[in-house]
Amino acid sequence: MKILQVCNYYSPVYGGSAEVPYRLSIELAKRGHDITIYTADYRNKISQEWLKSARELHIKVYGFKTWLNLASFQVTPGLVHVSNQIKNFDLIHMHNFRTFQNVLIHYYANKHHIPYVLQAHGSLPRIGAQKQLKKIYDELIGHRLLKDASRIISLTTKEAEQYRNMGVNKERIEIIPNGVNLSEYENLPQRGNFRAKWKIRESQKVILFLARIHKIKGPDLLAKAFSSISRDTADLKLVFAGPDNGYLAFMQKLTSELYIEDKVLFTGPLYGKDKLEAYVDADVYVLPSNYEAFSLSVIEAMACGTPVIVTDRCGIADIIVDKAGLVVPYDEKLLGSAISRMLSDENMRRECSIYSRSIVRKHFTWSKVVEQIDAVYESVRQ
Numbered sequence: 001m002k003i004l005q006v007c008n009y010y011s012p013v014y015g016g017s018a019e020v021p022y023r024l025s026i027e028l029a030k031r032g033h034d035i036t037i038y039t040a041d042y043r044n045k046i047s048q049e050w051l052k053s054a055r056e057l058h059i060k061v062y063g064f065k066t067w068l069n070l071a072s073f074q075v076t077p078g079l080v081h082v083s084n085q086i087k088n089f090d091l092i093h094m095h096n097f098r099t100f101q102n103v104l105i106h107y108y109a110n111k112h113h114i115p116y117v118l119q120a121h122g123s124l125p126r127i128g129a130q131k132q133l134k135k136i137y138d139e140l141i142g143h144r145l146l147k148d149a150s151r152i153i154s155l156t157t158k159e160a161e162q163y164r165n166m167g168v169n170k171e172r173i174e175i176i177p178n179g180v181n182l183s184e185y186e187n188l189p190q191r192g193n194f195r196a197k198w199k200i201r202e203s204q205k206v207i208l209f210l211a212r213i214h215k216i217k218g219p220d221l222l223a224k225a226f227s228s229i230s231r232d233t234a235d236l237k238l239v240f241a242g243p244d245n246g247y248l249a250f251m252q253k254l255t256s257e258l259y260i261e262d263k264v265l266f267t268g269p270l271y272g273k274d275k276l277e278a279y280v281d282a283d284v285y286v287l288p289s290n291y292e293a294f295s296l297s298v299i300e301a302m303a304c305g306t307p308v309i310v311t312d313r314c315g316i317a318d319i320i321v322d323k324a325g326l327v328v329p330y331d332e333k334l335l336g337s338a339i340s341r342m343l344s345d346e347n348m349r350r351e352c353s354i355y356s357r358s359i360v361r362k363h364f365t366w367s368k369v370v371e372q373i374d375a376v377y378e379s380v381r382q
Contacts, residue, residue, distance in 0.1 A: 007095040010039040011047040016296035017121035027370040029057040040074040042066045092116035097123045119153040122293020150380040155294040156315035179369035185303040194281035208282035214245035218288035225336035227258040243269040279304035302356035324356040
């Protein structure tokens with residue numbers, strides 16, 4: 001099948017919604033599909049490593065020049081020049097929701113009667129900045145994007161409900177989670193490499209946050225919770241790992257105001273082996289998001305056997321609670337209590353580690369995810 005994947009980012013810098021189209025395309029190509037990717041070259045951050053992996057499997061990647069960035073809306077007029085190629089595809093998979101790429105591809109997909117699947121990756125709610133702009137987009141094109149899609153892919157039951165609230169019939173919604181490449185977690189790095197690299201003592205308990213440094217991810221809530229518990233516990237280290245998404249300067253200032261800067265480490269983004277070393281050396285992984293549709297980083301931590309703590313605003317909280325880790329309300333004191341409880345209970349950490357690995361193997365591998373998505377594609381083509 002000739003499949004077009006459409007996304008506005010193609011680099012790990014932009015998190016799961018960029019990584020999923022890449023991983024999905026790799027696995028689909030291995031299954032014999034002919035894959036093409038249309039994306040934007042915003043800030044020239046197209047991953048060269050991803051390009052190399054794609055080309056090895058004969059995946060064609062087109063990074064169109066970004067002429068304008070309007071509130072994370074990357075305008076790539078060059079897409080118009082390949083519009084006549086749309087008719088050559090059997091199916092289109094659009095990623096994210098409010099993007100310039102989706103607007104154009106939607107028009108040409110309808111023009112040439114090419115079916116498409118839409119996957120919003122948690123971007124449906126009108127939260128954060130530009131709420132009014134999101135409302136205008138939805139009224140002009142968003143509702144039509146949803147209405148014309150042959151199938152809608154939801155990450156969780158919570159996101160499926162968001163689609164239904166936008167008028168999508170439940171019969172067109174398929175709930176399929178994100179996954180991890182299990183082979184990357186078969187031979188994990190030895191414990192201690194990350195600590196040695198960043199001069200963290202073996203006696204210190206490491207609390208890891210690995211995500212974009214963005215307000216919606218809750219790093220400020222974590223810093224405040226950590227500030228409270230670190231007063232009574234000396235041997236703690238809070239690690240913020242991830243690319244700056246406009247919130248790093250605020251976080252550095254906040255840690256200084258809380259007088260915890262000597263106990264906090266900002267590593268910047270970590271990828272590949274460096275990322276795995278961080279997960280392995282962490283005593284607990286914490287993602288206190290204000291809103292999170294899924295979170296690939298939580299699944300990655302679980303694949304490494306690292307106990308996790310998330311807020312109840314995280315879409316996969318139901319698979320974690322009291323099994324892979326702890327789930328707490330979006331509250332500073334309750335988050336701090338959960339961290340203290342996890343760090344003080346070695347048996348709990350051990351049990352969470354065992355369950356985490358087993359649940360990832362059972363439900364969250366890319367082989368299982370792609371099998372489900374491929375079945376959706378086939379049903380659309382029939």
